[in-house]
């Protein structure tokens with residue numbers, strides 16, 4: 001049941017309650033640099049709240065951008081913004097100034113807190129912003145010394161359960177990010193839904209994973225789910241498969257949250273590590289191929305728990321508990337959610353027929369000032385971009401993406417955005433970007449490029465174009481493969497036939 005009191009501050013429920021209930025001395029977060037108990041984290045959060053409200057003039061409802069890899073300060077600033085009644089606008093560490101600028105403007109961000117390690121792009125975006133008034137950094141001693149001068153007590157803002165507390169950005173198919181708004185109660189609902197009913201963690205669990213806290217998959221799996229039960233989140237700034245394996249061994253992690261591609265690599269290296277602490281492993285962010293499920297089970301004896309979620313719905317809404325999971329299927333709707341497969345008119349199709357996945361539940365999909373709301377939310381149902389089949393017995397089976405998004409290595413990448421970056425290179429006349437099989441059960445970003453006169457196709461130019469994209473937008477979006485064409489397939493009216501490119505890329 002997802003009923004909450006009308007006045008509710010999720011930071012109080014997730015953090016302060018642990019101290020009140022005797023978990024004050026239990027580790028809340030462990031990082032390679034520091035371990036903070038619930039009491040120590042509460043103290044840091046309170047000091048940041050005081051900096052925000054007394055020094056930086058933050059008032060309830062202000063939007064605060066956060067920019068950092070996963071570490072203790074990122075967690076503390078996140079909770080502090082929530083506790084002080086602000087609205088978190090968390091950003092992926094790899095984003096560039098252009099992408100940050102779009103978010104600053106769209107969300108009318110007034111304050112930003114940033115790890116000094118990532119200051120370069122933040123400074124550039126801040127200089128161009130018409131809304132940002134206060135920017136503070138940690139890691140260079142600034143926020144640290146401001147905090148030291150503030151009291152360790154703070155009375156939480158008396159927020160409503162339905163006050164917006166998070167604007168999570170998701171890349172749209174056009175590459176223009178959509179902001180999805182979430183309430184204080186939503187942050188608890190994912191804990192009381194997916195986590196409680198499917199994952200079923202206990203207070204001695206230690207959660208670990210690779211997703212940034214700016215991605216709600218990471219936020220839930222590494223902070224909200226453990227905190228709801230007084231458990232521990234292990235945060236790594238660098239969390240490639242090797243770092244993850246070493247950290248599972250070192251910190252005796254019990255629950256992992258990462259993408260199938262990471263499990264594939266880790267399965268091949270697992271032999272060299274003591275992974276005996278692991279109990280449950282969650283796979284999401286992209287579809288889980290059967291071969292990876294089998295490889296992980298062979299390597300660890302653990303059956304991967306697949307799931308599909310979305311920034312729009314905050315976290316996973318279809319999954320299966322260990323005792324009813326079925327390899328090859330994503331699972332069943334999380335208790336409290338409904339899912340169905342619909343046609344283009346929004347009508348449910350017969351079982352076994354592919355169609356669009358539609359979902360509704362305790363968390364609504366609310367875009368920030370975006371006309372696409374009417375396309376993606378119909379009658380309370382969020383129409384996801386995924387094509388699914390529902391089996392006779394109710395299990396949902398993934399078929400593919402139905403739009404221009406490419407899901408590669410756990411990232412959602414909008415083909416048109418990569419095209420936009422390529423087109424700013426002087427050699428590129430036209431281009432199309434689609435997903436292509438990576439030969440290991442996943443997808444990679446592939447670009448088809450036609451050149452302007454005077455430019456020669458070849459490896460050197462392909463490399464230059466890749467570097468150019470990395471400098472323009474978040475580097476993980478760069479095309480891993482570039483194929484040169486004389487011209488791109490177009491309709492009579494001149495529209496790029498992306499489906500024809502998709503066919504070429506997926507022979």
Ligand code: 3SK
Pocket residue numbers: 215216217284285286307308309310311314315316
């Ligand atoms: O499936 C996903 O991509 C996702 C997105 C946001 C939060 C959680 C998940 C699993």
